[in-house]
Amino acid sequence: xxxxxxxxxxxxxxxxxxxxLDVREADGRVAVAISATPDACExxxxxKPLMADILRDALGVDTDAIDLxxxxx
Amino acid sequence: MPNAILDPTGRTSxxxxxxxxxxxxxxxxxxxxxxxxxxxxxxxxxxELGRLLVERHNAAGTVLRTKTNFALPVxxxxxxxxxxxxxxxxxxxxxxGSCSASAVAxxxxxxxxxxxxxxxxxxxxRTTADAMAQRQGAAGYRYLTTPHPVAPLAPDxxxxxxxxxxxxxxxxxxxxxxxxxxx
Amino acid sequence: xxxxxxxxxxxxxAQRAIEYCYARGWSDGLPLVPVSQPLxxxxxxxxxxxxxxxxxxxxxxxxxxxxxxxxxxxxxxxxRPEYFPVVLAAWDALRKDRAASGGxxxxxxxxxxxxxxxxxxxxELGINxxxxxxxxxxxxxxxxxxxxxxxxxxxxxxEPQVLEQATQGLPGRWSICIGExxxxxxxxxxxxxxxxxAGTSAVSAMLLRTAEFVDNRHTNDPEQLxxxxxxxxxxxxxxxxxxxxxxxxxxxxxxxxxxxxxxxxADVQAWFVEHCGRTAADLHRAGKDGVNEKTVRxxxxxxxxxxxxxxxxxxxxxxxxxxxxxxxxxxAAMSMVVRVFxxxxxxxxxxxxxxxxxxxx
Numbered sequence: 001x002x003x004x005x006x007x008x009x010x011x012x013x014x015x016x017x018x019x020x021l022d023v024r025e026a027d028g029r030v031a032v033a034i035s036a037t038p039d040a041c042e043x044x045x046x047x048k049p050l051m052a053d054i055l056r057d058a059l060g061v062d063t064d065a066i067d068l069x070x071x072x073x
Numbered sequence: 074m075p076n077a078i079l080d081p082t083g084r085t086s087x088x089x090x091x092x093x094x095x096x097x098x099x100x101x102x103x104x105x106x107x108x109x110x111x112x113x114x115x116x117x118x119x120x121e122l123g124r125l126l127v128e129r130h131n132a133a134g135t136v137l138r139t140k141t142n143f144a145l146p147v148x149x150x151x152x153x154x155x156x157x158x159x160x161x162x163x164x165x166x167x168x169x170g171s172c173s174a175s176a177v178a179x180x181x182x183x184x185x186x187x188x189x190x191x192x193x194x195x196x197x198x199r200t201t202a203d204a205m206a207q208r209q210g211a212a213g214y215r216y217l218t219t220p221h222p223v224a225p226l227a228p229d230x231x232x233x234x235x236x237x238x239x240x241x242x243x244x245x246x247x248x249x250x251x252x253x254x255x256x
Numbered sequence: 257x258x259x260x261x262x263x264x265x266x267x268x269x270a271q272r273a274i275e276y277c278y279a280r281g282w283s284d285g286l287p288l289v290p291v292s293q294p295l296x297x298x299x300x301x302x303x304x305x306x307x308x309x310x311x312x313x314x315x316x317x318x319x320x321x322x323x324x325x326x327x328x329x330x331x332x333x334x335x336r337p338e339y340f341p342v343v344l345a346a347w348d349a350l351r352k353d354r355a356a357s358g359g360x361x362x363x364x365x366x367x368x369x370x371x372x373x374x375x376x377x378x379x380e381l382g383i384n385x386x387x388x389x390x391x392x393x394x395x396x397x398x399x400x401x402x403x404x405x406x407x408x409x410x411x412x413x414x415e416p417q418v419l420e421q422a423t424q425g426l427p428g429r430w431s432i433c434i435g436e437x438x439x440x441x442x443x444x445x446x447x448x449x450x451x452x453x454a455g456t457s458a459v460s461a462m463l464l465r466t467a468e469f470v471d472n473r474h475t476n477d478p479e480q481l482x483x484x485x486x487x488x489x490x491x492x493x494x495x496x497x498x499x500x501x502x503x504x505x506x507x508x509x510x511x512x513x514x515x516x517x518x519x520x521x522a523d524v525q526a527w528f529v530e531h532c533g534r535t536a537a538d539l540h541r542a543g544k545d546g547v548n549e550k551t552v553r554x555x556x557x558x559x560x561x562x563x564x565x566x567x568x569x570x571x572x573x574x575x576x577x578x579x580x581x582x583x584x585x586x587x588a589a590m591s592m593v594v595r596v597f598x599x600x601x602x603x604x605x606x607x608x609x610x611x612x613x614x615x616x617x
Contacts, residue, residue, distance in 0.1 A: 003421075006200075009199075009200050010200055012197065013170065013197060013198055013199075013200050013201055014170070016169075016170075016195075016197035016198070016221055016222075017169050017170050024550060026497070026550035026551065026552050027497060027550070027551065027598075028354060028355050028359065028360065028598060031550070041169050043142075043143070043144050043171060044144070044169035044170045044171050044172070045170055045171060046170045046171050046174045046201055046204075046205075047171075047174075049208075050174055050201070050204055050205060050208060053204045053207065053208055054200055054201065054204045057204070060359055060362045060419065060421065061359035061362075062314075062359065065359060076292035076293055076294065077292070077293070078273060078276055078277065078291065078292065079291045079293065079296055079328050080280075080328075081282055081291070081325060081328040081329045081332055081406065081410040081411070082282070082319075082325075082410045082411070082413065083313065083320050083321040083322065083325045083410065083411035083412060083413065084319065084320065
């Protein structure tokens with residue numbers, strides 16, 4: 001269900017602001033953790049609902065099935 | 074007359090009204106609004122585009138305003154000010170995730186307020202920009218990209234980038250393209 | 257258009273209409289029935305539901321399935337209008353399966369819906385519950401299941417190799433609709449297990465990864481028979497998470513043998529929960545001995561000593577993970593183990609009565 005190409009694009013987009021993406025699938029849900037590198041651009045992460053929209057397209061699951069974690073959570 | 078064969082595909086029926094503002098025939102005498110987002114080189118990039126529009130397309134001049142926060146949408150006051158004083162708006166530069174998203178949201182806001190707008194993002198944030206356009210009910214909204222990154226560019230490189238983008242900027246501001254909103 | 261009663265329709269026109277549907281990408285590969293407004297009206301007259309009622313969708317691709325869209329797809333699949341309430345109930349039953357709403361239709365495992373029909377509707381519509389129940393040969397069984405597939409394809413827009421990412425898919429996807437053989441089952445029907453009154457026409461549904469036969473005409477000992485099932489249920493290739501879910505569609509002979517030995521459905525479920533699983537050594541051999549915090553199995557670096565103690569790992573967490581139905585002919589002792597993709601919701605959907613005043617319109 002994951003579109004590897006789209007997910008790579010999301011990864012690159014995040015990397016441009018200094019963030020890392022970790023995706024784990026289990027039992028119909030997807031856990032997505034975004035973590036900051038030392039040179040991450042503060043305030044550059046988009047709001048979670050928009051990130052969920054982006055991930056929904058890449059992961060092929062509805063946003064309800066995405067558990068999204070940001071660096072400061 | 075025979076019956077039509079029915080289409081079995083499911084589509085969302087509720088569509089947002091058309092997104093784009095009506096375009097002027099040309100930019101002659103137009104006041105160009107520039108909304109810079111505090112990112113490094115944004116003022117320089119937008120200023121150069123404004124200068125070129127005045128010099129080559131007989132625009133009357135430019136109005137430069139600054140967003141209070143690059144990650145947040147443009148304020149209603151600033152939107153209304155541009156709508157009152159400017160024929161068209163250029164906004165950017167979206168060279169990070171949140172500022173690209175808010176730049177696209179601002180572009181859609183200006184269009185809905187009747188002001189043709191050009192949004193400039195760096196090409197690393199297409200995914201973010203597209204997602205925001207979709208969320209704004211303007212899937213397929215056209216914005217312009219310039220190669221990432223923009224911040225470290227020297228003044229002459231900025232001028233070069235602006236020169237390259239100018240034809241597309243003009244095309245969007247006076248073009249007849251229409252984007253139907255879709256949810 | 258008028259045609260004389262009994263006169264054969266124009267085959268050339270029919271072929272053009274079928275090719276029209278292929279050309280638009282609506283087909284699952286087989287010919288479709290081209291649907292006109294009068295045929296759609298016949299389908300809609302079978303339900304009291306608003307044709308514009310939204311019954312599913314994929315918001316991120318701008319797709320919405322309405323009752324009318326479902327009706328067009330059911331008609332295209334070859335359903336008769338009177339099957340439509342069963343299609344709607346099957347769709348609603350599948351929507352109760354978390355896996356079907358959370359991306360299961362797009363999964364790499366390409367799961368197939370299993371649709372189980374209970375109650376008098378089976379005889380009213382000719383839904384096969386006995387010989388050759390997994391098909392083919394019966395219009396209602398074949399087309400109701402196919403209708404679900406076309407709704408997913410055309411209604412939701414999930415097409416193979418585009419949004420649908422099945423690695424290999426599986427034979428029988430969109431064709432598994434079975435009546436339960438209530439008449440020869442020693443146990444209550446599935447819909448009654450789910451809490452509906454006996455005699456209710458109803459649909460239960462879940463997604464499957466495959467169906468595997470157990471042929472045991474060899475023993476009359478219930479324990480031996482159950483052990484034969486346990487071997488198929490416990491095969492390591494099907495184990496992905498710590499827990500799994502496995503349904504059994506018992507042939508009448510196996511069900512009657514077990515019931516005759518005093519096993520209720522709950523007893524059979526409890527027996528499987530207790531006895532199905534693998535030893536640590538078996539799981540280690542297959543690289544599935546570890547279980548991470550998300551309950552996904554992985555190849556742990558266990559030592560031989562750690563796995564040599566014969567420790568047994570159960571794989572079925574509870575009776576709810578072992579749904580049971582009875583179907584097929586009473587002519588040989590064989591059954592089907594069905595590998596559940598997620599977990600059966602435990603809910604059956606009653607099939608709505610045809611609204612009389614609507615039908616007369």
